[in-house]
Amino acid sequence: MIKTVYIELPFEKITYLNRPEFHTNEKEFKKALTASMIKYGMKDPVYCWANGKAYGNIIKVIVGNNRMVVAKELGIKTIKAVVTNFKADEFPLEGEVLETDAEIKKLFHLPNDLQIRRDTNGDVDQVMPPYYMKEGVREEYV
Numbered sequence: 001m002i003k004t005v006y007i008e009l010p011f012e013k014i015t016y017l018n019r020p021e022f023h024t025n026e027k028e029f030k031k032a033l034t035a036s037m038i039k040y041g042m043k044d045p046v047y048c049w050a051n052g053k054a055y056g057n058i059i060k061v062i063v064g065n066n067r068m069v070v071a072k073e074l075g076i077k078t079i080k081a082v083v084t085n086f087k088a089d090e091f092p093l094e095g096e097v098l099e100t101d102a103e104i105k106k107l108f109h110l111p112n113d114l115q116i117r118r119d120t121n122g123d124v125d126q127v128m129p130p131y132y133m134k135e136g137v138r139e140e141y142v
Helices: 027-040 065-074 101-105
Strands: 003-010 046-052 056-063 078-085 115-118 124-128
Touching (some): 056 124, 101 115
C-alpha cells in the first residue's frame, strides 16, 4: 500500500544528494538559501520517497536536496518532510496521513505556487515548491 505522510524525521534518517554545483556554480542561490534558513529555519518540508523500487528501503529526498545540504551545515537536527511511502504496509511511518492536495499545500509557505504531481493511480509522486530564485519567490523567504 502507498501512503503519503507528513512527518518530522531525525536528519540522519534521510538520504539526500549533495550536488557539487550547489557549492560552485550556484553560490548566490546557496548564500540566499542559507540566509533564509538561518533566519526562519526550513519554511517548507522536503519531499521524499520511502521504500521505493528506485532507491530501496531508505527515505530519499526527491525535492529539497539543497535544503538538506544547508541544514547539515547549520546543524539542523529535525527535518520536516512529506514522504510518499511505497511500502506503508510493511514499513509504516507514523505521521499525519495526507490524502488531498489541500492537506499537502497547507504545509508550505507558498501553497498556491506548489505543484503536486500524481501518478496514474492517483498516488503522489512529486511535490515541487516554486523555484526559489524566481523573482517574487526569493523575497518570500528572506
